[in-house]
Amino acid sequence: xxxxxxxxVRNLVKYFPTGHKGFLGRPSQExxxxxxxxxxxxxxxxxGIVGESGCGKSTxxxxxxxxxxxxxxxxxxxxxxxxxxxxxxxxxxxxxxxMIFQDPYSSLNPRxxxxxxxxxxxxxxxxxxxxxxxxxxxxxxxxxxxxxEHYNRYPHEFSGGQRQRIGIARSLILNPSVIIADEPVSALxxxxxxxxxxxxxxxxxxxGLSFIFIAHDxxxxxxxxxxxxxxxxxxxxxxxxxxxxxxxxxxPYTTALLSAVPVANPKKRGASGRIRLQGDVPSPVNPPSGCxxxxxxxxxxxxxxxxxxxxxxxxxxxxxxxxxxxxxxxGAGKPPVER
Amino acid sequence: xxxxxxxxxxxxxxxxxxxxxxxxxxxxxVSFxxxxxxxxGIVGESGSGKSVxxxxxxxxxxxxxxxTSGSVQVSGKDLMAAxxxxxxxxxxxxxxxVFQDPMSALNPYYTVGAQIAEAYEVHHPNAxxxxxxxxxxxxxxxxGIPNPEQxxxxxxxxxxxxxxxxxxxxxxxxxDPKILIADxxxxxxxxxxxxxxxxxMLSLQAENGMAILLITHDLGVIAEVARDVLVMYAGRVVxxxxxxxxxxxxxxPYSWGLLGAVSSLxxxxxxxxxxxxGAPPSLLNLPTGCAFHPRCTYSSENNGQCETLxxxxxxxxxxxxxxxCHLQSARVVQIGREVGK
Ligand SMILES: Nc1ncnc2c1ncn2[C@@H]1O[C@H](COP(=O)(O)OP(=O)(O)O)[C@@H](O)[C@H]1O
Ligand SMILES: Nc1ncnc2c1ncn2[C@@H]1O[C@H](COP(=O)(O)OP(=O)(O)O)[C@@H](O)[C@H]1O
Ligand code: SF4
Ligand SMILES: [Mg+2]
Ligand SMILES: [Mg+2]
Numbered sequence: 001x002x003x004x005x006x007x008x009v010r011n012l013v014k015y016f017p018t019g020h021k022g023f024l025g026r027p028s029q030e031x032x033x034x035x036x037x038x039x040x041x042x043x044x045x046x047x048g049i050v051g052e053s054g055c056g057k058s059t060x061x062x063x064x065x066x067x068x069x070x071x072x073x074x075x076x077x078x079x080x081x082x083x084x085x086x087x088x089x090x091x092x093x094x095x096x097x098x099m100i101f102q103d104p105y106s107s108l109n110p111r112x113x114x115x116x117x118x119x120x121x122x123x124x125x126x127x128x129x130x131x132x133x134x135x136x137x138x139x140x141x142x143x144x145x146x147x148x149e150h151y152n153r154y155p156h157e158f159s160g161g162q163r164q165r166i167g168i169a170r171s172l173i174l175n176p177s178v179i180i181a182d183e184p185v186s187a188l189x190x191x192x193x194x195x196x197x198x199x200x201x202x203x204x205x206x207x208g209l210s211f212i213f214i215a216h217d218x219x220x221x222x223x224x225x226x227x228x229x230x231x232x233x234x235x236x237x238x239x240x241x242x243x244x245x246x247x248x249x250x251x252p253y254t255t256a257l258l259s260a261v262p263v264a265n266p267k268k269r270g271a272s273g274r275i276r277l278q279g280d281v282p283s284p285v286n287p288p289s290g291c292x293x294x295x296x297x298x299x300x301x302x303x304x305x306x307x308x309x310x311x312x313x314x315x316x317x318x319x320x321x322x323x324x325x326x327x328x329x330x331g332a333g334k335p336p337v338e339r
Numbered sequence: 340x341x342x343x344x345x346x347x348x349x350x351x352x353x354x355x356x357x358x359x360x361x362x363x364x365x366x367x368x369v370s371f372x373x374x375x376x377x378x379x380g381i382v383g384e385s386g387s388g389k390s391v392x393x394x395x396x397x398x399x400x401x402x403x404x405x406x407t408s409g410s411v412q413v414s415g416k417d418l419m420a421a422x423x424x425x426x427x428x429x430x431x432x433x434x435x436x437v438f439q440d441p442m443s444a445l446n447p448y449y450t451v452g453a454q455i456a457e458a459y460e461v462h463h464p465n466a467x468x469x470x471x472x473x474x475x476x477x478x479x480x481x482x483g484i485p486n487p488e489q490x491x492x493x494x495x496x497x498x499x500x501x502x503x504x505x506x507x508x509x510x511x512x513x514x515d516p517k518i519l520i521a522d523x524x525x526x527x528x529x530x531x532x533x534x535x536x537x538x539x540m541l542s543l544q545a546e547n548g549m550a551i552l553l554i555t556h557d558l559g560v561i562a563e564v565a566r567d568v569l570v571m572y573a574g575r576v577v578x579x580x581x582x583x584x585x586x587x588x589x590x591x592p593y594s595w596g597l598l599g600a601v602s603s604l605x606x607x608x609x610x611x612x613x614x615x616x617g618a619p620p621s622l623l624n625l626p627t628g629c630a631f632h633p634r635c636t637y638s639s640e641n642n643g644q645c646e647t648l649x650x651x652x653x654x655x656x657x658x659x660x661x662x663x664c665h666l667q668s669a670r671v672v673q674i675g676r677e678v679g680k
Contacts, residue, residue: 052529159618189384189556189619194600194612201611216529219559223602223612246604260534262559264601266582269563276538277531280499 003042005079006210007064007097007178012037012073014059018285032284033059035234036073038311041178046204046211048225048242050218050257052281055231057214061182064212065099066090077178095125098171100164102183107167108155114141115151118169125174140169145199161192168199172207179204180212185220197224218261222246227317230254233284233292236311240318248328250320253293255330291323299324344375346517346550347396347434352409354391354400361623365391367574369409373518376544378551380565380582382558382597386619388574389554393522396552397436398426414517432462435511439523441503444510445495451506452491455479455513462514478509483539501532508539515547522554537564558601562586567659570594573620573630579652580660588675590655591662592635595678629665637674641665 015030034056041047049057062068064075066082074083082093098121101107108117119137122128128136138148144165155163164184171179181200185193201224204211215221221228222242229239230251238251249255256275263269277296282288291309294300303323311321354366366388373379381389394400395407398418411418413433421429438444446454455475460466466474479487482505495503504524511519521540525533541564544551553565561568561582568585570578570593578591589595599613617634620626628646632638638645650663655671664671 052531161618190558190600191384191596191615192618194602194614195616197602198611198614217602218530219602219604222604257531258604260530261604262530262533262537262557262563264558264562264586264598264603266562266586276534280501280532 005040006043007041008076009064010038010074012063013071014063014068015071029285032234032287034063037236039229039239041210041212043210044208045227046213046225048221048228049212049214049231050221050228051231053216054281056234057231058182061180061214065097065180095174096176097178098176100167100171100179100181100184102186105163108163110155113152113154114166117166118173121170121174136173140173144169160188161195164188164196178210182214186215218258233281233287235292238320244318250314250325251322252297252299252326255326345372346375346414347373348412350410352395354395354405354407357404363622364625365574365622369576371569373550373552375550376548377566378553378564380561380568381554381571382561382568383571384556384619387571389571390522393520393554396520397430397434431458431516432514433516434518434520435516436520437507437511437524439526441507442495444507445503447495450492450494455510458510459513474513478513482509501528501535504536512543516549518550520552558597573625574622576652578662584657584660587679588656588672589678590660590671590675591664592637593631595674598678637666
């Protein structure tokens, strides 16, 4: 028995033209930012998306929210294909999918009062006005832990954590069903991060939201996500229930990523079994043939160079795209905190 | 007992800035000692005075708006009294610094080889061309840059973020300083690259015995590399401890808050994270008494002292740790043990 689906993404691709325009004005090269991503988000679930900078997380978010048009693939919201909607129908969709951004400083207009910022989506949609608008704004401010009496203040009068609350209130004012949060706590100090993470969790439970939570911080995603997808160079390389991915990672990249996270416990310092990746992520303009991770992978074989590994279910919804998945005997059976 | 070799002694360092809005008390009465071959970590949230502390150790704060008091001794020399010539000597050959953003430390118009060479020549004016060239290649090899001969002719933008930070480290270490100050050196990097850079710093330290002052907001990084730790809040050191003690029996309410707020890879921590309510205070207008009192869960337990009296650093728990808090030792140890487990 499976839960109802909130959002589905099928084979989503985004290539950005790059380099000098060549013969006939065609771009000479393409940057493969997102390259064939598929997943399902169930209702009320939190899907975490992790991966290092440049792997395509934000582009994926902007494709789903229709801020960008995909090169190919589909985005399906509540059984409706929204990939090519325009005009009023796109506006309707935008009510249902909202985004929270990383930088609470730059995503709020400094010349607008908090009340104006939070109510702006309502006005764009033209659904309510006057007194009702004001009462909705106050209600929303209280919900996210802001003092409703402060609706007339400006963003600079708030701390970083409070500004993120303003961003959250703005994203919730239209009663969306899906929230995509792109690095929502990365710019905040830990004590403030914890406040915002707790708020997001509470809101999700109270409002029954479906959540996509994007972050490069693996610990934060571990804390908040039910399911997690690991991206590398525009592709999902591993996906599954958080406990499975974090506890028994199957992809060498996931394993290396987890083992690089500093552990806040000096007694577990410098333990054996730590994997250090060499070198840097290759360019998404010319990704390696076959498996894109093979140039940094210690398990790579000839097969990895010639054949791209498909994303396969290894059981219980734990998917991996690798010709040589980690074996329990390689240390992958233990959570990396027990190194 | 290992012999201790203090290379940097900081006593009662205070730094304030004059601003149009008033005086910002960025660093207040900070004291610590850095030992040869050891790593001291400074952890705290943004605005707590970490970078200003670091800049004071190189006398890099703006001399017009900044007022600095206290003493800083580098290998026995009084930094505050040093002449400009002496300062130049100290910078690079005694103390060197690495910052968060490698791009701001590099000149985009010069090859990285030229920049390493220049840093070397400042302290070795009579070195021959071939000696300098050898030093450049040697440093690039040391910091793990492949094909150093060829890559020394490249410009900063031709390197990835991690490689640029390696080059900044090569420049910092080219004159074999006794002290490396690293201010959030890995904050802008991805975790896999962060791990490479931290490994590199530690292996260079093992080789040359330099002391490292590592500044970070990340308790995980502290746990991985520091030996001693200072926890800063609102410009003051609120706790000073061995790294193991800090995580096992932390002795300040702010440290308790920080440790409780960190998410972990371990799923036993799922559920509500502990938070510290409110936000850090404005340094223009610090709360009276203990600056942490408006956010502290325990400020009501001390007969009003928290609101009126600045607590000084005292041993409350483990032998080598001290904290600035009005709570009684027994209470501190009881709560500290609970938080630490
Ligand atoms: N508008 C754009 N034009 C060209 N390239 C882009 C654009 N947006 C993102 N990219 C590139 O796409 C890749 C993925 O970027 P992004 O989705 O921002 O990654 P992440 O959020 O995971 O850091 C990067 O190589 C980035 O430089
Ligand atoms: N040149 C300056 N003029 C005025 N205030 C400053 C200056 N430099 C730093 N500050 C202030 O001093 C405080 C401490 O800053 P800093 O040491 O950079 O904090 P941290 O590195 O811990 O984030 C901050 O409030 C900052 O705004
Ligand atoms: S002195 Fe008082 S307010 Fe400050 S940390 Fe200790 S208990 Fe809390
Ligand atoms: Mg991004
Ligand atoms: Mg700083």
